[in-house]
Amino acid sequence: MNSGKQIPQEKGLDHSMALLKEGYRFVPNRLQQYRSRIFQTRMMAGKKVICISGKEATELFYDKECFKREGAAPKRIKESLFGVGGVQGMDGDAHQHRKHLFMSLMTRDSLKEIATICREKWQQSATEWVTKDNIELFPEAEKIMCRTACEWVGVPLWAKDLSIRTQDLSDMIDAFGASGPRHWKGRVARNRAEKWIEDIVERVRNGELRIEEAKPLYIVSWHKDLDGNLLDTHTAAVEILNLLRPIVAIARFVTFGALAIHDFPKTKAKMADNKGDYVKWFVQEVRRYYPFAPFTGALTAKAFDWQGYHFKKDTLVILDIYGTNHSPELWSEPNRFKPERFEDWEGSPFDFIPQGGGEYDKGHRCAGEWLTIELMQTSLAFLTQDIAYGVPAQDLSYSMRRIPTHPKSNFVMENIRFK
Numbered sequence: 001m002n003s004g005k006q007i008p009q010e011k012g013l014d015h016s017m018a019l020l021k022e023g024y025r026f027v028p029n030r031l032q033q034y035r036s037r038i039f040q041t042r043m044m045a046g047k048k049v050i051c052i053s054g055k056e057a058t059e060l061f062y063d064k065e066c067f068k069r070e071g072a073a074p075k076r077i078k079e080s081l082f083g084v085g086g087v088q089g090m091d092g093d094a095h096q097h098r099k100h101l102f103m104s105l106m107t108r109d110s111l112k113e114i115a116t117i118c119r120e121k122w123q124q125s126a127t128e129w130v131t132k133d134n135i136e137l138f139p140e141a142e143k144i145m146c147r148t149a150c151e152w153v154g155v156p157l158w159a160k161d162l163s164i165r166t167q168d169l170s171d172m173i174d175a176f177g178a179s180g181p182r183h184w185k186g187r188v189a190r191n192r193a194e195k196w197i198e199d200i201v202e203r204v205r206n207g208e209l210r211i212e213e214a215k216p217l218y219i220v221s222w223h224k225d226l227d228g229n230l231l232d233t234h235t236a237a238v239e240i241l242n243l244l245r246p247i248v249a250i251a252r253f254v255t256f257g258a259l260a261i262h263d264f265p266k267t268k269a270k271m272a273d274n275k276g277d278y279v280k281w282f283v284q285e286v287r288r289y290y291p292f293a294p295f296t297g298a299l300t301a302k303a304f305d306w307q308g309y310h311f312k313k314d315t316l317v318i319l320d321i322y323g324t325n326h327s328p329e330l331w332s333e334p335n336r337f338k339p340e341r342f343e344d345w346e347g348s349p350f351d352f353i354p355q356g357g358g359e360y361d362k363g364h365r366c367a368g369e370w371l372t373i374e375l376m377q378t379s380l381a382f383l384t385q386d387i388a389y390g391v392p393a394q395d396l397s398y399s400m401r402r403i404p405t406h407p408k409s410n411f412v413m414e415n416i417r418f419k
């Protein structure tokens, strides 16, 4: 039953091309045009899509009665970024059980362990960098994160394979907002990475690869679903890649952090001093300010009314992550980089959503958010407290049309030395 208010509708048969062209600004542009927190468009061969933005929209989006994830992600995203059979597309008890597997890995001790591993990798890499004229931070940080992720998870990684494994994990991330060659690269990368990890899971299960029981690789390999069955090898590999891939993605935030230190030079000394909890505030502001995940999507699980608007069952709804993190209703001077805003931030799960919102255990909020914050703090503290470097002239701009984006020059650093 339609309760009345008309959702502003974008005219035309399909706007997928506009999304590719406008990138992070696609949703915010239209919200501004319609002066609304909601509008309807058509994408993916003319399918109706409702876009919503803001705190109340986030509260709605994470209401499990109203939304489901099965069937929500487009095939092309599953073929590259997510994989098939992973936690992202699950609902109800089965989702909660699988999500518990991820959250059980995020203990205080485990986060401390990965931070120690990560710091060690920065130290080792910097020892090489001091012998070079310059390096590109983004690909170097990706390699550091790949080595960190494999060691923490328990996946053996030979030095000769570091480049290809890092590249594959990176290509899956890079495929997110892409069509054409970038999407295909992501698919090839996923196929190769799934084979790599499936083989490792089989070796864990048949005893060929001995691994500590506390390691995520062991825990996922022997995890049982609600019916008491082990995950099939492919699904286990998809979930292990759901740990490795996003840890490599943290390199993007670290690169943006380095850019922030360069663009807002007053932050550099504050990072080095870390008075109050400055490094943490800085990390939070990097996650809020810079573009990474533009939005996330779910299907309506039933028909319902919200704020006078009617939602039909099985409609794709997109939550505007980038726009919510830049909403003037939620953030003062949203387009200013201001880490101190987090000094007295009260911490609502619905207004600061760089990695999704709502609950961790019962909802779809990012399982790796604490880990991301931990490794960003470790990495950016290392860059400001342990080494000094110069930043030569280069193209540090980043495209707002490309999803995901990063500084065009990859952030070149020169004359690197230990402090």
Ligand code: HEM
Residues within 6 Å of the ligand: 087, 088, 089, 099, 102, 242, 243, 244, 246, 247, 249, 250, 251, 253, 292, 293, 295, 296, 297, 354, 355, 356, 357, 363, 364, 365, 366, 367, 368, 369, 371, 372
């Ligand atoms: C690099 C920074 C990261 C960003 C920007 C990010 C972003 C996100 C977003 C937007 C979601 C979807 C939320 C939703 O649909 O409601 C998500 C889900 C998820 N993330 Fe992250 N993430 C990051 C790092 C990580 C890390 C380091 C891990 C694991 C080690 C991780 C594991 C996951 C998993 C397993 C899910 C699915 C949760 C579920 O469906 O219940 N992410 N992330």
